[in-house]
Amino acid sequence: MDYVDIVYINRTDPMCPIEEVVRACTHAINHGKAMYWGTSRWTSMEIMVSSIVNFLLFSNEIYGTD
Numbered sequence: 409m410d411y412v413d414i415v416y417i418n419r420t421d422p423m424c425p426i427e428e429v430v431r432a433c434t435h436a437i438n439h440g441k442a443m444y445w446g447t448s449r450w451t452s453m454e455i456m457v458s459s460i461v462n463f464l465l466f467s468n469e470i471y472g473t474d
């Protein structure tokens with residue numbers, strides 16, 4: 409198998425920062441190992457934070473800013 413269609417995260421782990429989860433999922437997508445990633449039991453705040461982190465990671469890759 410070359411890639412999976414979706415990486416699915418059921419709920420957050422209080423011992424693992426959301427930024428780490430977002431970075432790992434974005435890395436899998438950017439390297440062609442997954443097409444999408446999704447969640448099911450995240451709060452609206454967790455989704456908002458992950459969206460901002462993902463935007464910042466994506467912006468850094470496109471524009472090369474820190």
